[in-house]
Amino acid sequence: MAESSRSEILDTGYSKTMNTVAKDGAMRVALLMNFIAPYRVKLLEALRDRVDELRVFISTPMETDRAWDVDWGTLNVTVQRNLTVRRPYRDEFGFSRQLQIHVPYDTLPRLSRYAPNVVISGELGARSIQAAAWRTLHPKSSLLIWGTLSEHSERGWGRLRQLTRRAILRRADGALVNGESGARYIHSFGMPDQRIFRVNQPVDVTLFSSKPRRRPDASMSRLLHVGSLTGRKGLTGFSSALAEWGRRNPARGLEVWWLGDGEQRAELETASLPSNISQRFLGNVPYAALPDFYADADILFFPTLLDEWGLVVNEAMAAGLPVLGSIYSQAVEELVQDGENGWVFDPLTEISTLAALDRMFATPPERLAAMREAARRRVVGLTPAAAGELMVRAVRQVADRASPVAWHEGMARTGTKS
Numbered sequence: 001m002a003e004s005s006r007s008e009i010l011d012t013g014y015s016k017t018m019n020t021v022a023k024d025g026a027m028r029v030a031l032l033m034n035f036i037a038p039y040r041v042k043l044l045e046a047l048r049d050r051v052d053e054l055r056v057f058i059s060t061p062m063e064t065d066r067a068w069d070v071d072w073g074t075l076n077v078t079v080q081r082n083l084t085v086r087r088p089y090r091d092e093f094g095f096s097r098q099l100q101i102h103v104p105y106d107t108l109p110r111l112s113r114y115a116p117n118v119v120i121s122g123e124l125g126a127r128s129i130q131a132a133a134w135r136t137l138h139p140k141s142s143l144l145i146w147g148t149l150s151e152h153s154e155r156g157w158g159r160l161r162q163l164t165r166r167a168i169l170r171r172a173d174g175a176l177v178n179g180e181s182g183a184r185y186i187h188s189f190g191m192p193d194q195r196i197f198r199v200n201q202p203v204d205v206t207l208f209s210s211k212p213r214r215r216p217d218a219s220m221s222r223l224l225h226v227g228s229l230t231g232r233k234g235l236t237g238f239s240s241a242l243a244e245w246g247r248r249n250p251a252r253g254l255e256v257w258w259l260g261d262g263e264q265r266a267e268l269e270t271a272s273l274p275s276n277i278s279q280r281f282l283g284n285v286p287y288a289a290l291p292d293f294y295a296d297a298d299i300l301f302f303p304t305l306l307d308e309w310g311l312v313v314n315e316a317m318a319a320g321l322p323v324l325g326s327i328y329s330q331a332v333e334e335l336v337q338d339g340e341n342g343w344v345f346d347p348l349t350e351i352s353t354l355a356a357l358d359r360m361f362a363t364p365p366e367r368l369a370a371m372r373e374a375a376r377r378r379v380v381g382l383t384p385a386a387a388g389e390l391m392v393r394a395v396r397q398v399a400d401r402a403s404p405v406a407w408h409e410g411m412a413r414t415g416t417k418s
Contacts, residue, residue, distance in 0.1 A: 026052035029395060030114055032131060033122035033146070034059050034102050037066075038287045039311055041073040042204050046388025048075060051395065055114055059102035059127070060084065067261070067284040080104035101125065108134060118399050120144045120176070120391075124165045132171035142173045142398040148201075150181040150330040153308040165189060173398040176391060178309050179334040197394040200334055201309045202387040205379060208318035211291040215298055217372065218365035222255045224297035224321070226290065226312045229262030231305075234326060234347040236264060238303035239271050241353035246274040252361065253277075259293055260284060294319035299360065303347035304329050314382060317341065317375035322368070324360055341375040 029051050035058050036044065048054035054075070059082040061070045083103040107130035111119065119141065121131035128145060135143040145168065166189045169175065174195040175186045183196045215222065223242075227233055239256075246254060256279040258268065269281060282293070294300075300316035301324040313323050313331035323342035325332035336342040338359075345356035363371070 027118070027395070027399065028053045028114070028116045029055070029118045029120060030111060030116035031056045031120045031122075031146075032104070032107065032127045033057075034100075035062050035066075036070075036072055036075070036077065038068050038071050039203055041071060041075070042384035043202055043387050043391075044075055045073055046384045047391050047395075050388055050392040055116070057104070057107070057110055059104045063100055065100070068287065078110065080110060081106040102127070104130075107131065116141065118142045118144065118395050120146050120395070122146045122148065124149075124168055128168045129164070132168045135171050135173075142395075143171060144197075144394060144398055145169065145172045145175040145186075147175050147177050147182055147186055148308055149185060150178070150308045150333075151185045152181065152328050152330075153306055154185055174394060176394060179330045181330050181333060182308070195398075197390065199387050199390045199394075200382050201311055201314070201331070202382045202384050203311055203314045203318065203379075205314075205318045205383050207288075208291050208294055208315050209320075209376060209380075211295045211319065213320055214295045217369045219298045220361060220363070220368065221253055222257060222296070222298045223301050223324075224257045224259065224293065224299065224316075225301055226259045226293070226315070227302075227304075228260050229258060229264045229268060231264065232307075233262075233264075234303035234305040234328075236267060236271070237347055237350075238301065238353060239268055239273075241350045242357065243271065243273050243277065244350065245354055245357045246277040249361070250274065250276055255280065257282060257293070257297060259290075290315060291319065294321060297321060299324055302326055302329060302332065303345075303353070305347060307331070314379050317379045320372040320376050322360075322371045322375055324356060335378055337374075339371075341371050341378055 031044070031054060033056065036056065044056060056075050056077045057080050058077060059080055061079060062068060081104065083105060085101040085103065087099050103126040107127055111134045119131045119134060121128040121143065124145060124147065131143055135141055169186065169189045169191050174197060175191060176197050176199055177183045177186055178201050179198060183193070183198055186196050187193055225235065229235060242256070246252070254277045256277065258279065259282045261284050265281060273279065294316055298321065300312060300321045302310060302312060304310060304326045305328050307329045310329040310331035313325060313329065313335055316323055317335065323332065323336050325336050325342055325344055326347045327333065327344060332344060336344055338344045343356045343360045346352040
């Protein structure tokens, strides 16, 4: 893929002598990733502001199945030469999806020209293989793997992929993960826990918390889903369970708002629902418009079958919405406490889904108001600035070859959960 003129200018401006690592004392960081999602821009800018130089190398401006506009903010970005392989994948839960596997084949030359102190490599595939090779060739450099994954998201991969990941992690100086599930997965390959750095995925909390709520605090009649309408989101099963709940509780009127689009929209639109449940399909909207929809909703439901995180959970809680969330989301695992700021369920069983709906609708108004405040409090500190600070601490530690214990001692001193 051809690069933009902006990328060419940046590449020329930062070029270094081949096969060298920065020797001027500056903290120069290279971040390798698939693409830049709009919700990651502020986090990456926060990281950039805390090091001397940050250069982001991406495989594609935007993946073809994403509805987002390309927005890199003020970041220095290079689009690499890349080969994308698409192949179907059928999950053991029965849903299918199209995988996009990116192979940015000029990673080593790019790193040689930029000469970073630290490389942060997203995922555990082709780019991380090349990043591990760079780390081997340049022993004064350091490598952090950014594993946006969970135990659940990584189940079912074959032995070859497992062996490849083990080899990559043996060359890495540490790993960034979203939460405890990701930490357990990385630890299973033999990486010491002291070299695994937990950084919950953040959003711009103020974007969602600053929008005044436009619904009565005691209202629970409007349920909102935000995200793609695809098989892995567990939507048809939830719709069926909700319809059954509506038939059992005919006096309870409900609205379901679907924000997003996907191949299951037609099936959801034609689903058989009782007369006390109505639904509205809103399609895709710009990311900046999301707060308006949270302000007009009462509860976020998130019945996903596979999400290594799920930033809609952060967004909803920042907006004061309790979350009816799936156990297969790491964000739900980390952020949602059943009965405190939401309700947790297993979307693969109707019994669990119906029980969670019963608990949710049985919540007294005064308790619901307290849950809204608890939701806001839980995510108020999960900001891009806070996450950027955690990331740069990990970068400095591996760059300095400091004792991993220093990370945890630093967390204890600041009162931050590591």
